[in-house]
Amino acid sequence: MGVRGIGMPRLVAEIELGLGAFEKVGAIAGVHLDSLADDKPHAPADPAMSPQPVAVPSVPRAGRFADFGVRKPARTARTITPRNRAGPATFLPLQLGEKHMADQEFTDAIALLKADHRKVEELFASYEKARGDGRKQSLAGEICTELKIHTMIEEEVFYPAFRGKIEDDILDEAYVEHDGAKVLINDIEAGGPDEDYYDAKVKVLQEQIEHHVQEEEKPSEGMFAQCRESEVDLVALRDAMLARKQELMTKAEAGELPPAKPSVVDLAPA
Numbered sequence: 001m002g003v004r005g006i007g008m009p010r011l012v013a014e015i016e017l018g019l020g021a022f023e024k025v026g027a028i029a030g031v032h033l034d035s036l037a038d039d040k041p042h043a044p045a046d047p048a049m050s051p052q053p054v055a056v057p058s059v060p061r062a063g064r065f066a067d068f069g070v071r072k073p074a075r076t077a078r079t080i081t082p083r084n085r086a087g088p089a090t091f092l093p094l095q096l097g098e099k100h101m102a103d104q105e106f107t108d109a110i111a112l113l114k115a116d117h118r119k120v121e122e123l124f125a126s127y128e129k130a131r132g133d134g135r136k137q138s139l140a141g142e143i144c145t146e147l148k149i150h151t152m153i154e155e156e157v158f159y160p161a162f163r164g165k166i167e168d169d170i171l172d173e174a175y176v177e178h179d180g181a182k183v184l185i186n187d188i189e190a191g192g193p194d195e196d197y198y199d200a201k202v203k204v205l206q207e208q209i210e211h212h213v214q215e216e217e218k219p220s221e222g223m224f225a226q227c228r229e230s231e232v233d234l235v236a237l238r239d240a241m242l243a244r245k246q247e248l249m250t251k252a253e254a255g256e257l258p259p260a261k262p263s264v265v266d267l268a269p270a
């Protein structure tokens, strides 16, 4: 499939527009884009107010944006169109494994994160019904990949944008809850359904994520509700997270997504 209905000159113009918008959003979110490309931790605007976010693998700066429909145009949907700040953007996600995700519309950053939550809930529900080690391993792998990408875009882009604008406690607890989940995510990815405790680990991960999602989505006093009350540009944040998510999904497709890295919890050596 080619780049859908977009001539190359227009595509190039859109990519250039996207690059500028991404850098602007980086400033809004307190994320330093050079640190994204240099494997440095992604410090928020005021490092004293936040724990150290995760380090992410190095990606050549030019290559990040060249990926959006240019370098491999024959592959499916690696395009963000159109870049209309006033209205919803259409995000055509990459396929992971054999599964195509339907086209989705995300009106803002919170809509994007909620869609991620719903997808992981569906995957956990499928795992509960799954029979056979192959099916279980496939679903558990997909759950872990989705959660690794989701926690990264939240910690690199979303959470830092709200430091100082919503309750500190709710942000701090979110980082710690992520780190707790990452321990199980890495363990599940390294293991297999033929091992003892595998189903139990997936079940406990599900329970941890359900609690965390509730904390984020709780009406009125939850994290997202507080974020909506702030003046942070949720559409700009959506664009920044979509760009980073595309990049991470490309890595996942290539089998290059590293294990999840705890951000604030020190793991005592065994």
Ligand SMILES: [Fe+2]
Binding pocket: 113, 117, 150, 154, 213, 216
């Ligand atoms: Fe989330």
Ligand SMILES: [Fe+2]
Binding pocket: 151, 154, 174, 178, 212, 216
């Ligand atoms: Fe989260």
